[in-house]
Every structure is written in structure tokens, then in C-alpha cells.
Amino acid sequence: MLADAIATYLDHLAVERGTARNTLDGYTRDLRRYERHLAGLGVPTLEAVTEAHVSAFLAVLRTGSDDHPPLAASSAARALVAVRGLHRFAVREGLVAVDPAREVKPPAAPRRLPKALPVDDVLRLLETPSALRDRALLEVLYSTGARISEAVGLDLDDVDAVERTVLLDGKGGKQRLVPIGRPALDALDAYLVRARPGLAAGGRGSPAVFLNVRGGRLSRQTAWQTLKVAAERAGITATVSPHTLRHSFATHLIDGGADVRVVQELLGHASVTTTQIYTLVTVNTLREVYATAHPRAHG
CATH class of the missing domain: 1.10.443.10 (Intergrase catalytic core)
Incomplete structure (x- = not known):
């Protein structure tokens, strides 16, 4: 089940990687949101996730939904890092054979306009x-x-x-x-x-x-x-x-x-x-x- 895989990954981050509490809270929030997104698409397990599902999640983060307002590029990128970490972990642990998130790139942060003096x-x-x-x-x-x-x-x-x-x-x-x-x-x-x-x-x-x-x-x-x-x-x-x-x-x-x-x-x-x-x-x-x-x- 998807929820079990997410829980295993979060345990791995907390116990084996010693991830900081704040970072762990952020990952938990982002991955629960990802779980709800996949459930809404009728995707029950990690094996069933495709690259299109991951890309759709990123698009929803940027445009917003009933679940949350649109996120800035930096926040959407952080959520994608959590998702990519989950899929990479699942492949490494032999839970799935393919990483569907590998080719999904985070949104580019808007270029800051240089400050010129008058x-x-x-x-x-x-x-x-x-x-x-x-x-x-x-x-x-x-x-x-x-x-x-x-x-x-x-x-x-x-x-x-x-x-x-x-x-x-x-x-x-x-x-x-x-x-x-x-x-x-x-x-x-x-x-x-x-x-x-x-x-x-x-x-x-x-x-x-x-x-x-x-x-x-x-x-x-x-x-x-x-x-x-x-x-x-x-x-x-x-x-x-x-x-x-x-x-x-x-x-x-x-x-x-x-x-x-x-x-x-x-x-x-x-x-x-x-x-x-x-x-x-x-x-x-x-x-x-x-x-x-x-x-x-x-x-």
C-alpha cells in the first residue's frame, strides 16, 4: 500500500538518516499531499505510479487545488524533492523496479531581476x-x-x-x-x-x-x-x-x-x-x- 511505503520511507529518514525534525515535518506534509493526489487519480500502490502521475502532481502544486493554494516554485520544488526521494528509496529497497520520478524536473525559480542604481x-x-x-x-x-x-x-x-x-x-x-x-x-x-x-x-x-x-x-x-x-x-x-x-x-x-x-x-x-x-x-x-x-x- 502507498501509505505503508511512505511510512517506511519517513522512518528511514528519521532513524537511519537522522533527518532534522523540521525537514521531516515538511517531507511528511508533502508526501501525505502526494498520497491524496494519487488516491484521487485511483492509483493505489507505488508500482502503479507513472511519470505522468508525478508530473501531474507537480502541475497541481503550481496551480493549486481544493486541498491547497498554488505554491511558489521553491515550495513546489521542495515537495518534488520529497517525492523523488520516496521513489528512489523504493527502487533501492527493492519495493518497485522502476523510478517514475527520475526524469521529472523541479520548476525553475523565477529569475531575480538585477538591481541597478539610477x-x-x-x-x-x-x-x-x-x-x-x-x-x-x-x-x-x-x-x-x-x-x-x-x-x-x-x-x-x-x-x-x-x-x-x-x-x-x-x-x-x-x-x-x-x-x-x-x-x-x-x-x-x-x-x-x-x-x-x-x-x-x-x-x-x-x-x-x-x-x-x-x-x-x-x-x-x-x-x-x-x-x-x-x-x-x-x-x-x-x-x-x-x-x-x-x-x-x-x-x-x-x-x-x-x-x-x-x-x-x-x-x-x-x-x-x-x-x-x-x-x-x-x-x-x-x-x-x-x-x-x-x-x-x-x-
Whole structure:
């Protein structure tokens, strides 16, 4: 019987696997719901369950039923984990020969839209007085769309002030050449001439553009802390993350009419679909503006 198989599996989790009480309660709830779902379809035993039954259960979780309201993707995925665990256990214990849940994939969680700062906030961040190194770092991050790891990985030879480009070492060892704006080059020049030599004096001749107080390469953590402190000093109340200036760079480019494939190249994304999330941000902004500004936006 189905109920017996579920009880055996839950006992196994509690006794042999030492599963935490909260997790066990969640599994119990999800599997009882699964049992009711199968009973409603006239499926009495685990042997009779097919992949279609499992998929139907997942669909019901997402759309809701008399038994429960619709679940978020994360909650439906958790329930599917319990179901897949049950079927895997049944095969391993020889209770059934086939695992019908193996190919049923959890629903994808909705992609979180990256948080970009408004242009005015970025300008305020860049114009708030700060140390020459920190100002140059922030300018480079926003001007090039570099990841923090790429910015701190820059060596002196990677910056071409004449061609106005920087060479970034991206993910998977892939390099890309990206343009850099005049304000960022000016900030870099001021730092390289007036501040870097003092920092370099305490080190061992590191080729890094951005140095720490000991003359070594600046760490990602310190660079990230620099961004956080600068945002606080500029009075920016929005949450700032290591990727904030990268997100702002991409969003502002697309808002300004840049082609998504060009932005993909600048960001060093392997796939254009990763970049297209920024077009979503822009569409949402357009929708908000339309809703508040158009006389007949609301019927």
C-alpha cells in the first residue's frame, strides 16, 4: 500500500538518516499531499505510479487545488524533492523496479531581476570625494562593466590609455577587450601618478593596477568594502552588492538603446539569454512609466 511505503520511507529518514525534525515535518506534509493526489487519480500502490502521475502532481502544486493554494516554485520544488526521494528509496529497497520520478524536473525559480542604481545615484557615488585609488576603482567598475574580480585582476599592461581600452580576464580564462570612458581614464591617471607609487613602495613590484597598503594586489573583499563605504558616504539607501555597478552599467546601456548582443560582449556573458534579463528590467521600467503617465493606461 502507498501509505505503508511512505511510512517506511519517513522512518528511514528519521532513524537511519537522522533527518532534522523540521525537514521531516515538511517531507511528511508533502508526501501525505502526494498520497491524496494519487488516491484521487485511483492509483493505489507505488508500482502503479507513472511519470505522468508525478508530473501531474507537480502541475497541481503550481496551480493549486481544493486541498491547497498554488505554491511558489521553491515550495513546489521542495515537495518534488520529497517525492523523488520516496521513489528512489523504493527502487533501492527493492519495493518497485522502476523510478517514475527520475526524469521529472523541479520548476525553475523565477529569475531575480538585477538591481541597478539610477544614473543620478551612480553619478553621486562617483563624485563623492574619496581616495584616489577608490575613485579610480569605482570609475573603472562602472565604465567597463567589469566584475570586481576582473577589476582587481587588472595589470598595468592591460590598460591602453591611447586606444581607451582595458583587457579583462573573465570567467573560464576568457579575456575580453572593452572600451573605457574618459572620466575613468582620468581617475586612473590621477591614481597612477599621485597615489600608486606610494602604495607600491611598500611592496615587491606587483604589476597590479590596484594595490593595497602593503603594495600587493587589492583583494576582492577590500574592493567590495570600498564600494559599500562609498555608497554609504554618497547617501545611497538602496542595497549595494558587488555587482551593483556592473548591473547599472548594463541597464543604463540598454536604456540608452544599446543592442543586447553588444552588451553581451561587453559583459563577457557566454549566452545572450543571460544578458536579456536586462531587457526585462527595461520593459518593467517602461511599463511603470506608461502606467503612471498615460491618460488611458487604466481602463
